[in-house]
Amino acid sequence: MERRDFLKNSSFAALSLAGVDIFAKNVSGKIGFEEAYEDAIKGVKKIYKDSEKIKLKIPKEVKKGLVVPVEVDIDYPMKEDRYIEHIYILATKNPVAKIIKANYTFINAKAYLFVNIKLSETQDVAILARSNIGEIFEKRKRVKVAISGCS
Amino acid sequence: MSMGFKWKRGVIKPLKKEIKKGDVVIFTAATYHPMDSGFQKDKTTNKIKPKFFVKELKIFFEDILVCSFDFEVSASPKLVVKFPLRVFKSGRIKALWEDNLGNILSKSVKISVQN
Amino acid sequence: MALSRRDLLKISTILAASTAFGSEHSKKDDDIKKSVSSYGVQNAPLPKPKGPRVVIVGGGWSGLAVAKYLKKFSPKTDVVLIEKRSVFISCPLSNLWLVDLIDLQFLTHDYLQASQNNGYIYFNATVYDIDRVSKKVFTNEGVVSYDYLVLAPGIDYDYEEWTKGDVELETKLRGFYPAGFIPGSEHFTLKRKIEEFEEGNFVLTVPGGNYRCLPAPYERASLIAWYMKKEGIKGKVVLIDENPDITIKKDGFSSAFNELYKEYIEYLPGSKITGIDLDKKRVVTDMGDEIDFTDASFYPRIRGSKLLEVAGVAKDSAFNKKEADIDPFTYQSKEDPYIYCAGDVRPMGFSKSGNTANSEGHLVAKIIASIIDGKEFKWDSPITVCYSAVSGEPIRAISVNAKYAYDKKKKAFTFKDASTMENWKGRQGIMSGKGLLEWAKGMYRDMFM
Structure with missing residues (x-):
């Protein structure tokens, strides 16, 4: 199917009524993106924005935000003295911006992660890869969401 | 969902069958959990459904923790995680999930490494 | 002797070139x-x-x-x-x-x-x-x-994801474990299966895609469970759902599953069937489930x-x-x-x-x-009005009403004025059960009278 056709058809509504509710406002338990981001970069020495080292595979648009596959591959050594220690996946507009934090060591041998995430609306998904020597590599990609994945 | 939820479904498996010593193997650890965000009303009772989500996944090789994952409510109910691991010898790989209410699910797989 | 199809094909290619025809487009x-x-x-x-x-x-x-x-x-x-x-x-x-x-x-x-x-x-x-x-x-x-x-x-059924082109398997699935979403013999077979069921797992499936009648597999699971419970049948419905969650009227169905049919329904969301062995009567999913069944009705994806x-x-x-x-x-x-x-x-x-x-x-x-x-x-906009029964005697039901509106910004249709009634308990559920029958009578009147 061509992308344009996909755009045309993708969000015809009916796949779920269970998922169309918008998050209730002013309820506790939210974690905003700023907060999640600050938490991830606490104490780092350098941030490489829009890093070429990160390969990020994520659909450009999804019909439903309940199962969105995200695949991250970071070009980094993973040796005993230098390795990616954490991979964070954050969403800029989810009421809870934190999605996952992977805790790795050199034994993992590759800075790779796949996970299914939820997205409440169209927004950026941000990847932060943090090395054990205090660098952060960052990459963001926008995902269009037709039907919310909040539940 | 949370009220009647019995947590028992999960699987851990390597993506390739033949593993040689020193190979970097991608494993899949998958489970299903309601992952209730704590923001939605139950339309039957009209009450807010409390947060109910997988908090952590730990991966063990022969009871040694090799990596772990922290989650929030924004992970998907179809909680599939794939991660790499360099494998040096045969042994048991175990996945242990824990949710915010302290429920635990554990699944494991035996892998054989050819020299 | 009549011309064969091959002969006709040959002729039609000759004729096609010489046919004169006026067309507006x-x-x-x-x-x-x-x-x-x-x-x-x-x-x-x-x-x-x-x-x-x-x-x-x-x-x-x-x-x-x-x-x-x-x-x-x-x-x-x-x-x-x-x-x-x-x-x-x-x-x-x-x-x-x-x-x-x-x-x-x-x-x-x-x-x-x-x-x-x-x-x-x-x-x-x-x-x-x-x-x-x-x-x-x-x-x-x-x-x-x-x-x-x-x-x-x-609709027609699309078995491809399960059979990968194995027509023998498709024929067996269609013949022995029909989906029951195109009315006729499929439904008769399914009814016989339910009536003759004695014990074990009765497998039902919910396909992915925009399948015919979103709530129907959940309604069917509820009603078969209700029947098993009423008849004292030592069995349960195993509902294998390709979707990550109940696709519609989620709270109504999940509360019915939990409160009415705890022993009678095993709901397995987020599960793609990766193998069907009809000889062993076993289904395997990508979530690691291995389900042995006594009987089943497999609802595959649909197509036009x-x-x-x-x-x-x-x-x-x-x-x-x-x-x-x-x-x-x-x-x-x-x-x-x-x-x-x-x-x-x-x-x-x-x-x-x-x-x-x-x-x-x-x-x-x-x-x-x-x-x-x-x-x-x-x-x-077309109007979606949809009642689903969750139990019988008296019939209790939940419902949804929705219209659609075109969102120019999103270039897509979205729901408009959507509302659901998911409380099957008490008077409301019984009224909704009556509403279900009245709705159907109204529809049949509209089509046949």
């Missing part, structure tokens, strides 16, 4: 699909049309509404409804019949009555080809010419009826394979301005339910009548 005649069967087939025994003839293929919930209301909106139009079945069986409410909460009489209706009451012709025949050049529909009862053609043939491909107006939609390639506001085929498609073959993600198809039938009738009479028309 820009396509060359050679580009328009021709039919080998346009040679030597008798005309159907139908009277000469006295006005423009609209042929509707498919007497389901949309086709019946198109036929009736087209005649109402444009009385001079000659309307022929071609349907392969001689008796109408309703798919909506059939879950209630499976567990004896209503009788078969309630679901079956008379096509002749519908045509007598509404002044159109019901032609009991099976369509096997369509020639868009000569505007002819080929049926086993002869050829019917049209000025406008409405295709409302409904193959008739759309015969007509050359099919295209994969965002949800399912080979659905109608139409303008979502006019229902007119993008390939052929004389063809309209309605009902469950639509590519828009509307709910594939009876009420949606019926209300859409009203709209399509209005559109075609306006075109015939040279008037303007305005698009209006």
